[in-house]
Amino acid sequence: MDGLCVTYSRFGIPEQVVTVENKKVEKPGYGEILVRMLDRPINPSDLIPITGAYAHRISLPAIPGYEGVGIVEEAGDSVSRELLGKRVLPLRGEGTWQQFVKAPAQWAVRVPDCIEDYTAAQLYINPVTAWLACTEVLHLQQDDVLVVNACGSSIGRIFAQLAKILGFRLIAVTRNDSYTKELLQLGASYVINTTKTSLRSAVLELTEGLGANAAIDSVGGLDGADLAYSLRSNGTILTIGLLSGMPVQWAEVTQKTNVNVKLFHLRHWNEQVTGQAWHEVFNRLMSLITDKKLELMKPASFYDLSSVREAVQAARSAEGNNGKIFLTSI
Incomplete structure (x- = not known):
């Protein structure tokens, strides 16, 4: 099975260096899940590495994207089958700007049904x-x-x-x-x-x-x-x-x-946090959202993953901050 992915092989102006390619989707390994992505916000923290600001710790080619939400399609050995079909944040794995993302199951965050995709997608950074x-x-x-x-x-x-x-x-x-x-x-x-x-x-x-x-x-x-x-x-x-x-x-x-x-x-926090503390932070934030004490920004617009260059240009040229630009795929 193949899936679309966004990649860059050189550093530069993000909308000029990102490309869309087909990538062979590999099965999840031990302790991993395979997630079919739904929505991903475009953050400054996604774009800055593409410019080369952190070139010393990025290996090219690379797939951008630190956060997003999707549905678990497959689970590797040792992973509970209860995750199959559930919405999760597939964090600390592969870049999220692709149709299918492999991620460690231990850091995947289950998303309650009452939280919308666009809110869940921006719960991390x-x-x-x-x-x-x-x-x-x-x-x-x-x-x-x-x-x-x-x-x-x-x-x-x-x-x-x-x-x-x-x-x-x-x-x-x-x-x-x-x-x-x-x-x-x-x-x-x-x-x-x-x-x-x-x-x-x-x-x-x-x-x-x-x-x-x-x-x-x-x-x-x-x-x-x-x-x-x-x-x-x-x-x-x-x-x-x-x-x-x-x-x-x-x-x-x-x-x-x-x-x-x-x-x-x-x-730095990721390097030392325990699994329990990691999930406690997300559970606390999701409780605040469900209790309507915390609200994240609504989307400004959605772009299909295949239109990533237009999406990135829109994100970089947006005046003010009237909502996130999202990359979406089904």
Whole structure:
């Protein structure tokens, strides 16, 4: 049996280097499942590796895609046959931008019937990162103040909802007023538009001169450095992304600010997490979704897997953040 897959054999502009090919579908091995994919969101974390940013740890040719949802078609030896026909997130296996994905059964996450495909498909990268950042890395407590930049993004909206769920106060940082109303409704305490207001002075005013307890940086560059100057002494800044492509000179910043800098990548957590803890995090997030306390973004549009170049171009050229672009296949 053959199936379509998206692949790239050289690094470059994603819509120019990805191609669609037929691939022989291999049977799942010991402890593996074979999943017929349904939906996959296109995330920045899917596209950045294609550009060559992480060329030192990517072997070509490669198949993109870190998350998505599908139906278990076959189960290898030692895998429960109860998974057959069930919807799962086939994580930590092959790239998800293909019709059939092989993945380790132990990390496959069962999806309740009440959660829609498009929601399930985006349960991994942003929700897990946001949850772990708040609970396991920063250990935010009731009424702690957290500052987050690029808060109009998908993950920014999740941080706003977690503020309401966990009880901390979120100062959401944006570069325009487009998302202010929505972020406040979702759970942010304040929204700062840095094109109009100095971040540091605004945070100090909102915290009666103390500064925030913690900050989360997805941007890097001057934006990341500015966050550090909005923290109180011995506060913590957590870096989870580099959307600007510009690193922060953290050694220089910490000397001037007396803040702690931490780095978080899901792959580091994956390397040490137990199977039980892994599934507990997903079960917690799915409970929040079914209880309508957490809502992920609705799709902006769907593209068939065979139209991946058009889909990637749409994802890269989208203005604002009005929903994910999805790759779909039946």
